[in-house]
Amino acid sequence: MFVEACKRTGYTIDSLAAVLGVDRSTVSRWRRGQTPQAAQRLKLAEALQLSLPELDELLDQTAPAALSIIWPARSAAEGDLLGRLDQTRLLVDQTLSKGLGSMKRLELIEERVGDRIDSYTHTPPAEVLDELMPDLLEVQQLADERQPARVQERLSTATAVLGLLSADALMKLGEIDRARYWYGTARLAADDTTNGLLQAQVRAQEAMLPYYYGRLQRTISLAQEAQALAGSAVCSANALAAAAEGRALARLGDAEGAERAMTTAQRLVDRLDEPSTDAAFEFNDKRLLLYLSGTLTYLGEFDRAHHVQQQALERYRSDPTLVIDPALIRLDQAVGEAIDGDIDDACALAVGTLLDLPADHRTRIVLKRATDVVQAIPTQRWERPAVSELRELVAPKSGT
Numbered sequence: 001m002f003v004e005a006c007k008r009t010g011y012t013i014d015s016l017a018a019v020l021g022v023d024r025s026t027v028s029r030w031r032r033g034q035t036p037q038a039a040q041r042l043k044l045a046e047a048l049q050l051s052l053p054e055l056d057e058l059l060d061q062t063a064p065a066a067l068s069i070i071w072p073a074r075s076a077a078e079g080d081l082l083g084r085l086d087q088t089r090l091l092v093d094q095t096l097s098k099g100l101g102s103m104k105r106l107e108l109i110e111e112r113v114g115d116r117i118d119s120y121t122h123t124p125p126a127e128v129l130d131e132l133m134p135d136l137l138e139v140q141q142l143a144d145e146r147q148p149a150r151v152q153e154r155l156s157t158a159t160a161v162l163g164l165l166s167a168d169a170l171m172k173l174g175e176i177d178r179a180r181y182w183y184g185t186a187r188l189a190a191d192d193t194t195n196g197l198l199q200a201q202v203r204a205q206e207a208m209l210p211y212y213y214g215r216l217q218r219t220i221s222l223a224q225e226a227q228a229l230a231g232s233a234v235c236s237a238n239a240l241a242a243a244a245e246g247r248a249l250a251r252l253g254d255a256e257g258a259e260r261a262m263t264t265a266q267r268l269v270d271r272l273d274e275p276s277t278d279a280a281f282e283f284n285d286k287r288l289l290l291y292l293s294g295t296l297t298y299l300g301e302f303d304r305a306h307h308v309q310q311q312a313l314e315r316y317r318s319d320p321t322l323v324i325d326p327a328l329i330r331l332d333q334a335v336g337e338a339i340d341g342d343i344d345d346a347c348a349l350a351v352g353t354l355l356d357l358p359a360d361h362r363t364r365i366v367l368k369r370a371t372d373v374v375q376a377i378p379t380q381r382w383e384r385p386a387v388s389e390l391r392e393l394v395a396p397k398s399g400t
Contacts, residue, residue: 002031005048019047019106022324023359074247106154109139113158116165120280122321124360125169132169136162153193158199160189164205165280172324174364176213183209200229201237201281207244209249212368219248236283239268243291250298258295265291278322286315290325293332302336309333324363327353331369338376346373347386354393370394 006016017027020043021086030036035056036044038279112135120128139162163186170179183206190202203226210218211221227239246261269288276284296305309329316326330353337346350373356363371394377387 002058004076005050009048011047016047022043030059044216084372103151105142106151106158109135109158110154113161117161117280118277120165120168121324122279124358125172125363126360128169129166132162132166136166147200154194156189157195157198160186160193160202163189164202168205168280170209171209172365173210174213174368176209179209196229196231197233197237199236200226200233200241202236203229204237204241205281207241207248211244211248212365216248216252220245223248233315233370234268234271234273235282236272239265239272239288240283243288243295247291247295247298250295253298258299261306262292262295278319286312287325289315290329294328297332297336297339300339302340305332305336323357324366327357327361328369331373332371334370335376336375343377343381343384343385346377347384347390350390351386351393367394 006012011019013031014025017023020027020040030044031379033042040054041055045052048055048058048102050058067397075235116132116135123131136159139155139158143152143159147155163182167179167182167186170182185204187199187206188204190251193199203222207219207222207226210216210222223241223245227238227245230238230241242261242265243340246258246265249261265288269285271285272284276282276286278286292308293305293312296302296308309332311328313326316322316329331350334346334350334353337349344386350370354366354370357366374382374391374394375389381387382391
């Protein structure tokens with residue numbers, strides 16, 4: 001296995017990444033079985049003291065089978081002891097749950113799910129996936145046993161939430177097909193409950209995937225389906241769905257529909273009667289500003305967009321650990337400047353935004369938004385030095 005090969009040659013995931021000159025998330029993908037590009041494949045084989053055929057065999061063994069092992073990948077990378085400890089903990093929980101009933105074990109799982117929701121927006125997506133895997137496997141194992149209906153409902157809820165976090169992290173990494181599958185899993189789990197607001201939340205979150213990587217009409221369809229499920233409820237799911245619809249309509253040029261949807265989102269956010277935090281799935285006034293930024297930019301309302309963007313960035317400045325949303329807002333600014341003809345300023349802003357991001361947050365979703373800046377510039381002006389610099393920065397790199 002990949003982890004054992006690293007241990008044998010004295011590497012941790014971080015030290016191997018440093019030696020090979022790649023991000024930690026790249027090594028994590030190799031650990032899960034992804035084949036490196038040719039140049040990196042040779043360097044990886046040399047570092048692990050393997051021939052190329054031996055490396056290929058190692059990666060083949062690492063791939064899908066890793067999902068059947070019940071331990072966090074990051075812990076296992078630090079040695080067999082911690083991996084065995086995680087397995088032992090699971091066996092102890094299984095024994096205890098037989099005596100105490102599944103409800104106690106389920107409560108522990110739900111506590112961890114709550115922790116994942118709270119920490120999600122501050123955590124790099126590759127790290128999120130490492131953390132979620134043991135929780136997903138434990139929920140699956142418990143759900144595979146015959147459970148009372150009320151326990152099964154809560155297990156399906158936990159599955160939906162964990163699946164949704166996984167899908168969102170995969171979307172940020174640009175793993176589009178995998179994200180689509182996990183959104184489907186989250187939807188199946190949510191639909192296995194009687195919780196209409198959870199079903200709405202899953203569809204509202206899923207609407208982001210086609211917005212960035214697919215068909216805008218699919219975003220609108222999912223957003224409208226979410227609003228139908230939420231009905232008249234004043235909740236984050238309903239507000240997010242309305243905002244997602246408005247942003248997609250703006251990109252399609254439907255100014256009237258976009259303004260109407262955003263008015264609905266604003267009305268719902270104003271009426272939300274809950275503490276405002278940065279936990280996953282919470283749609284508050286700060287998040288609404290992000291959606292308004294994109295909406296107004298594509299409507300060509302650049303003055304209004306600039307005001308909203310400055311307001312949003314000021315709000316996000318209070319917590320420097322939140323980096324993705326502010327980056328997306330700055331890239332909205334860059335798109336607006338590009339559309340308005342300020343090409344050099346647009347490219348400088350986009351390049352600065354990307355370079356300021358920590359490497360493990362400079363994921364495909366951010367690069368995709370930076371690519372939108374390039375696409376907003378007439379192709380006959382792509383040879384300008386500023387545009388060339390941005391195009392080189394967002395071009396897909398080998399092994400990432």
